[in-house]
Amino acid sequence: MADLGMPRTRMNYSAFGLHIASELELPEFVPSRDAHAALPDVVIEYQKCEGLRRELSAAPLRFDEDDAVLTIEKVARYRVRGGRFISVEPYDGATARNIRLFLLGSAFGILCHQRGLLPLHATAIVVNGGAVAFAGHSGVGKSTLAAHFLTRGFDVLCDDICVTSFGADGRPLAWPGPPHLKLWRDSAERLGHDCDKLQRIMDELDKYRVPRAAMACAGPFPLTRVYNLTDLDADALADIGCLSGSVAVQAIMANTYRKKYLQPMGLAGANLLHAVSVARHARIFAAPRRRGIDLLQAESTRLENHVTNG
Amino acid sequence: MREPGPLSIDSIVVRVDRTMDAEVDDEIVALNLDTGASYGLNPVGARIWKLIGKPTRVADMCTGLIAEYDVEPATCERQVLELLGKLQAESLLEVITALPTSGH
Numbered sequence: 001m002a003d004l005g006m007p008r009t010r011m012n013y014s015a016f017g018l019h020i021a022s023e024l025e026l027p028e029f030v031p032s033r034d035a036h037a038a039l040p041d042v043v044i045e046y047q048k049c050e051g052l053r054r055e056l057s058a059a060p061l062r063f064d065e066d067d068a069v070l071t072i073e074k075v076a077r078y079r080v081r082g083g084r085f086i087s088v089e090p091y092d093g094a095t096a097r098n099i100r101l102f103l104l105g106s107a108f109g110i111l112c113h114q115r116g117l118l119p120l121h122a123t124a125i126v127v128n129g130g131a132v133a134f135a136g137h138s139g140v141g142k143s144t145l146a147a148h149f150l151t152r153g154f155d156v157l158c159d160d161i162c163v164t165s166f167g168a169d170g171r172p173l174a175w176p177g178p179p180h181l182k183l184w185r186d187s188a189e190r191l192g193h194d195c196d197k198l199q200r201i202m203d204e205l206d207k208y209r210v211p212r213a214a215m216a217c218a219g220p221f222p223l224t225r226v227y228n229l230t231d232l233d234a235d236a237l238a239d240i241g242c243l244s245g246s247v248a249v250q251a252i253m254a255n256t257y258r259k260k261y262l263q264p265m266g267l268a269g270a271n272l273l274h275a276v277s278v279a280r281h282a283r284i285f286a287a288p289r290r291r292g293i294d295l296l297q298a299e300s301t302r303l304e305n306h307v308t309n310g
Numbered sequence: 311m312r313e314p315g316p317l318s319i320d321s322i323v324v325r326v327d328r329t330m331d332a333e334v335d336d337e338i339v340a341l342n343l344d345t346g347a348s349y350g351l352n353p354v355g356a357r358i359w360k361l362i363g364k365p366t367r368v369a370d371m372c373t374g375l376i377a378e379y380d381v382e383p384a385t386c387e388r389q390v391l392e393l394l395g396k397l398q399a400e401s402l403l404e405v406i407t408a409l410p411t412s413g414h
Contacts, residue, residue, distance in 0.1 A: 245337035246350030253339075253348055263346030269330045272341050272348065276332045 130224030
């Protein structure tokens with residue numbers, strides 16, 4: 001572990017409207033053009049997560065007001081403070097890729113919560129100047145759906161984490177994420193990519209970081225629709241339906257990224273209010289999706305028709 | 311005197327302190343701040359939720375609801391106890407005292 005004697009080089013990145021200065025190289029993020037801009041919004045450093053004894057931190061999560069420590073066994077400990085600072089203490093032998101996976105996933109999710117942002121567990125596209133988000137649990141097919149919309153000529157705003165801020169009037173704004181999709185081998189190959197030339201997102205998975213072209217307009221965009229994707233048996237029938245009232249609000253709460261962190265962080269109430277704001281200003285839909293590789297095209301087209309005509 | 315008791319028509323119930331709620335249209339989402347669990351309430355449930363903001367005897371609540379919604383007393387009692395039971399299971403309300411039927 002490097003000593004804190006000399007100031008170390010930081011690289012500047014831009015993501016979700018945030019200027020990020022990082023000692024860790026983050027090839028997933030876009031290098032920031034304004035390297036001489038004012039203070040960064042977020043600083044990421046290597047550091048020992050001081051003040052903690054290993055025995056106490058047996059629990060994977062520890063929270064204290066605006067100071068959270070997340071421990072991922074065999075990878076790293078991440079300390080996220082005040083929505084502005086992330087300290088990373090890697091375990092011996094952890095790969096840079098795995099360290100980044102949890103840094104840009106769970107640790108970044110905690111950062112968003114601390115900043116008063118609403119990270120949705122969603123992938124979003126741009127339709128008529130607004131953001132349309134497809135939310136759902138891991139594995140429901142958000143990224144694969146985004147790949148479909150890419151082939152159909154839509155811009156993809158973000159993949160897996162849709163960071164939403166709220167204006168003074170409570171209107172939700174969705175911010176552009178890093179320009180890639182996380183796809184399994186078959187989806188990546190369907191987009192014409194050679195996976196052997198791509199980076200895996202995690203050492204042990206056959207899942208890849210697939211670059212996508214930059215969008216014509218940088219955004220952010222008003223969040224206009226949220227589709228709550230759920231699984232359906234292949235032989236079942238269910239229409240895409242409009243949600244309202246308490247059901248709509250709860251759908252947003254259920255699709256909040258890393259929602260299990262909210263109550264320990266004392267942010268469950270804030271999340272409820274965010275969810276109400278989204279339900280007030282965006283149309284929320286239940287979108288049950290039939291599983292099965294042979295139904296993928298039909299289900300994606302069904303959703304696309306609703307997005308453009310429904 | 312606070313003691314947990316079975317839920318009945320004579321119970322006095324109240325919302326747990328550590329709850330929060332938000333109105334959406336004429337529905338309410340109630341949140342237990344300690345567990346993070348949320349519960350959706352339709353317009354009638356929302357009405358009941360507002361009534362139990364202060365300690366309320368279930369029987370008195372039913373009397374008011376029967377008049378307000380023009381519903382059969384037995385049906386009202388059953389449905390109210392069912393909803394209150396669910397709220398109790400979610401730790402959103404508590405029974406303060408359970409009074410014997412004969413006294414008060």
